[in-house]
Amino acid sequence: MTKPKIMMVSGAVIILTLFLFPLWNITLEAPQYPTPLGMDIYIYKFADTHPHDIKNINLMNHYVGMQEIPETIPEFKIFPIVIIFMALTGVLIGFFKNYKWYLGWFIIMSVLACTGIYDFYLWEYEYGHNLDPKAILKFTNPDGSVMGFQPPLLGSEDILNFRVHSYPQLGAFFLGAGILLCLFAYITSKKNQKNTLLS
Amino acid sequence: MKKTFIYLFMISIAVTIINCTPKTKSKQQGALNASAAEKVYVPPGEHDDFYAFVSGGFSGQLAVYGLPSGRLFKIIPVFSQDAEKAWGYSEETKPMLNTSFGHIPWGDAHHPDISQTNGELDGRWVFINENNTPRIAKIDLTTFETTEIIEVPNSAGNHSSSYVTENTEYVIAGTRFGVPVPQRDISIKEYKGNFKGALSFLKVDPEEGHMDLSFQILMPGFDYDKAHPGRGKSHGWFFYTTYNTEEASTLLEVNASQNDKDFIAAVNWKKAEEYIKAGKFKTMPTRYAHNIYDEETHTATTKWGKEVRVLDPAECPGLVYFLPTPKSPHGCDVDPTGEYIVGSGKLSADVTVHSFSKMMKAIEEKKFTGEAYGIPILDFETVNAGSVKQAGLGPLHTEFDDKGHGYTTFFISSEVVKWKVGTWEVIDRKPTYYSVGHLMIPGGNSRKPFGKYVLAMNKITKDRYLPTGPEVTQSAQLYDITGEKMELLLDFPTVGEPHYAAGCPADLIKSKSKKIFKLEENKHPYVAKSAEDVKVVRNGNEVHIYMTMIRSHFSPDNIEGIKVGDKVYFHVTNLEQDYDVPHGISMIGANTSELLIMPGQTESFVWEPKQVGVWPFYCTDFCSALHQEMQGYVRVSPKDSDIELSWSLGDE
Numbered sequence: 001m002t003k004p005k006i007m008m009v010s011g012a013v014i015i016l017t018l019f020l021f022p023l024w025n026i027t028l029e030a031p032q033y034p035t036p037l038g039m040d041i042y043i044y045k046f047a048d049t050h051p052h053d054i055k056n057i058n059l060m061n062h063y064v065g066m067q068e069i070p071e072t073i074p075e076f077k078i079f080p081i082v083i084i085f086m087a088l089t090g091v092l093i094g095f096f097k098n099y100k101w102y103l104g105w106f107i108i109m110s111v112l113a114c115t116g117i118y119d120f121y122l123w124e125y126e127y128g129h130n131l132d133p134k135a136i137l138k139f140t141n142p143d144g145s146v147m148g149f150q151p152p153l154l155g156s157e158d159i160l161n162f163r164v165h166s167y168p169q170l171g172a173f174f175l176g177a178g179i180l181l182c183l184f185a186y187i188t189s190k191k192n193q194k195n196t197l198l199s
Numbered sequence: 200m201k202k203t204f205i206y207l208f209m210i211s212i213a214v215t216i217i218n219c220t221p222k223t224k225s226k227q228q229g230a231l232n233a234s235a236a237e238k239v240y241v242p243p244g245e246h247d248d249f250y251a252f253v254s255g256g257f258s259g260q261l262a263v264y265g266l267p268s269g270r271l272f273k274i275i276p277v278f279s280q281d282a283e284k285a286w287g288y289s290e291e292t293k294p295m296l297n298t299s300f301g302h303i304p305w306g307d308a309h310h311p312d313i314s315q316t317n318g319e320l321d322g323r324w325v326f327i328n329e330n331n332t333p334r335i336a337k338i339d340l341t342t343f344e345t346t347e348i349i350e351v352p353n354s355a356g357n358h359s360s361s362y363v364t365e366n367t368e369y370v371i372a373g374t375r376f377g378v379p380v381p382q383r384d385i386s387i388k389e390y391k392g393n394f395k396g397a398l399s400f401l402k403v404d405p406e407e408g409h410m411d412l413s414f415q416i417l418m419p420g421f422d423y424d425k426a427h428p429g430r431g432k433s434h435g436w437f438f439y440t441t442y443n444t445e446e447a448s449t450l451l452e453v454n455a456s457q458n459d460k461d462f463i464a465a466v467n468w469k470k471a472e473e474y475i476k477a478g479k480f481k482t483m484p485t486r487y488a489h490n491i492y493d494e495e496t497h498t499a500t501t502k503w504g505k506e507v508r509v510l511d512p513a514e515c516p517g518l519v520y521f522l523p524t525p526k527s528p529h530g531c532d533v534d535p536t537g538e539y540i541v542g543s544g545k546l547s548a549d550v551t552v553h554s555f556s557k558m559m560k561a562i563e564e565k566k567f568t569g570e571a572y573g574i575p576i577l578d579f580e581t582v583n584a585g586s587v588k589q590a591g592l593g594p595l596h597t598e599f600d601d602k603g604h605g606y607t608t609f610f611i612s613s614e615v616v617k618w619k620v621g622t623w624e625v626i627d628r629k630p631t632y633y634s635v636g637h638l639m640i641p642g643g644n645s646r647k648p649f650g651k652y653v654l655a656m657n658k659i660t661k662d663r664y665l666p667t668g669p670e671v672t673q674s675a676q677l678y679d680i681t682g683e684k685m686e687l688l689l690d691f692p693t694v695g696e697p698h699y700a701a702g703c704p705a706d707l708i709k710s711k712s713k714k715i716f717k718l719e720e721n722k723h724p725y726v727a728k729s730a731e732d733v734k735v736v737r738n739g740n741e742v743h744i745y746m747t748m749i750r751s752h753f754s755p756d757n758i759e760g761i762k763v764g765d766k767v768y769f770h771v772t773n774l775e776q777d778y779d780v781p782h783g784i785s786m787i788g789a790n791t792s793e794l795l796i797m798p799g800q801t802e803s804f805v806w807e808p809k810q811v812g813v814w815p816f817y818c819t820d821f822c823s824a825l826h827q828e829m830q831g832y833v834r835v836s837p838k839d840s841d842i843e844l845s846w847s848l849g850d851e
Contacts, residue, residue, distance in 0.1 A: 035778075056776070
């Protein structure tokens with residue numbers, strides 16, 4: 001097996017680690033939470049960073065009228081299928097197809113990843129802005145509009161008494177690494193091709 | 200002549216003033232005190248190095264302090280009702296105070312002892328005895344709650360208790376008062392020879408810590424004052440000080456102080472096990488309460504013990520020996536190596552030390568000087584290892600550091616005296632304020648003492664604090680014992696009278712401390728874990744409310760259909776699963792205490808409404824920003840009303 005082939009196959013396999021590691025984490029810090037509250041987002045579930053964190057995030061959020069973090073969302077059914085499908089096609093391409101297919105796989109996977117992030121943003125927006133009109137505490141922005149509580153997509157932000165952190169986790173890094181590995185497989189393979197032609 | 204005398208008198212006063220004034224000043228404001236303050240200062244947000252579990256004495260409870268700061272963290276209710284925590288008031292904890300005499304709402308807590316493995320503190324449980332109605336309690340050090348109380352039959356004045364053997368095989372309980380065994384109608388004048396002193400051995404389950412009254416040794420009717428287990432080479436033995444070997448029943452202060460020497464009773468409990476195994480016991484009918492609190496049902500239940508196995512030392516050779524010890528000895532302590540047994544004759548100026556090896560040799564060579572009720576009395580000179588001479592007045596208790604020193608309290612001369620084990624020479628003495636009883640070095644009664652501090656516990660404080668009427672606080676004093684000389688660091692008030700304490704490095708316990716009870720593990724018969732479980736059920740005139748609480752509401756919070764004459768049970772589950780978020784509940788007119796319910800826990804109280812009306816209940820623990828809104832109403836209708844039961848929350 002050639003080096004690019006190995007890279008393509010392993011790149012496609014690596015993205016399966018999304019079933020082992022969380023993609024993203026949102027953490028809420030406040031003085032009365034010396035152990036911060038956190039939620040790990042996997043491609044198929046929301047998970048407590050420490051036991052009962054999501055329950056306690058919901059308890060905090062109900063004061064400002066936010067909806068509860070759902071047990072599950074439709075994406076948790078779709079994402080795993082997409083990932084399994086892409087990993088499988090990636091492996092097949094690696095074994096049976098030439099390097100031009102590598103590029104195709106890379107582009108599709110990148111588009112899918114971007115769509116996923118955009119979908120996450122939409123969910124966050126909805127979660128932070130769909131507030132109960134009978135909320136116990138109502139806050140307005142300086143311009144008079146209703147204050148939203150959307151966590152940042154990436155980075156850290158102050159929301160009322162909480163400092164909110166939103167950062168990619170091991171799963172996201174493996175996904176990125178997998179995709180990049182396939183891109184390198186394409187580049188290396190293309191270079192080899194040229195060298196073969198020249199010699 | 201008269202003039203000369205007055206002249207001399209005035210000079211002596213002047214000299215005294217000149218001599219004393221600057222000294223006193225430097226004592227109180229010197230650099231020494233500044234460094235003492237630094238040694239006990241634990242900055243805000245930082246933790247103490249040691250836990251100290253200090254007996255609450257006649258409060259019946261156990262107080263948890265941090266050392267070196269002396270800060271009070273918690274009072275664990277044990278033998279007395281505690282309205283703050285509903286201990287002995289809630290339906291779940293009422294059975295914990297059951298005894299063969301009925302429900303007893305108060306107890307006299309004495310000697311806490313931490314469980315051990317291989318002779319070292321393991322930080323799993325604290326055991327503590329109740330003196331008045333003989334009982335032993337077990338406190339779980341993951342929840343810091345009392346989870347078991349067992350009554351000790353055939354006993355009265357449960358004082359030489361509750362000490363653990365070096366692998367927590369047994370926790371022992373000894374009687375201070377001789378009593379007829381079994382109890383019967385007999386003239387008090389017939390005390391001598393007829394009254395007995397029971398020494399009890401409670402087997403401890405190595406996993407759950409449950410206690411089981413394994414057997415008793417029926418000793419002569421002396422007063423068994425204090426006890427300590429052997430360790431290391433003397434593991435398998437237990438030592439008890441005795442007084443009133445005169446067997447007096449009246450004016451004991453005189454009549455029990457006549458014998459020049461009383462005894463330390465050395466009990467070979469491994470031998471006792473053999474005799475039990477060989478069937479050398481009698482089974483006596485009796486009745487005692489055994490109360491166990493279950494962490495999953497959050498409920499205590501009482502089982503009744505009906506009999507006890509009893510050994511008679513006269514019929515069991517090699518089981519007990521008496522070591523003559525001057526003079527009405529009180530404290531009975533064993534050094535970390537297990538070689539030395541220290542008896543503090545409280546009417547003597549000396550501290551008497553016996554040698555375990557010498558004792559074994561004397562037994563082998565039968566160096567007996569007589570016997571008492573069939574129990575051999577060993578020759579004093581043969582077993583004695585030495586004594587700490589003229590160390591002070593009224594020695595009471597001794598603990599040990601990890602460098603071969605003993606520290607003994609002297610009640611009458613109000614001081615702690617440091618001496619060297621083996622040479623018995625006095626190294627240092629420091630005053631206490633005042634009338635010190637027990638003292639404690641963390642691990643100081645185990646094989647591995649942590650010789651950094653000694654905590655002395657005082658019976659009397661007089662002028663030491665701001666006065667608070669005729670009753671002033673008792674206190675504890677912390678000394679640094681890392682140097683050659685002891686240094687007084689801190690002086691702090693205690694809850695009740697601090698008989699003994701047990702100390703432990705914080706790291707052994709703090710990581711195991713529970714934060715919540717898991718809701719999914721709650722097996723309380725009246726638990727409500729979600730909205731579907733919330734209901735109100737009538738059964739004749741008994742009404743059971745399955746209620747939940749979470750920030751910041753009760754469910755249900757409106758209830759109608761209750762009638763005058765009903766017996767209404769509130770069964771309330773705290774649905775929180777967050778650390779340090781208890782909720783309370785109290786009902787106007789309920790003849791009981793509030794409930795204070797931990798996350799994941801269910802507790803119940805009974806309310807018997809006597810008046811028609813609409814009556815509120817509310818959360819008693821400031822739980823959240825909306826705590827003041829956490830309230831509800833119950834409508835009470837006349838006895839003959841036909842209003843149906845109904846309940847609701849919000850706009851349902």
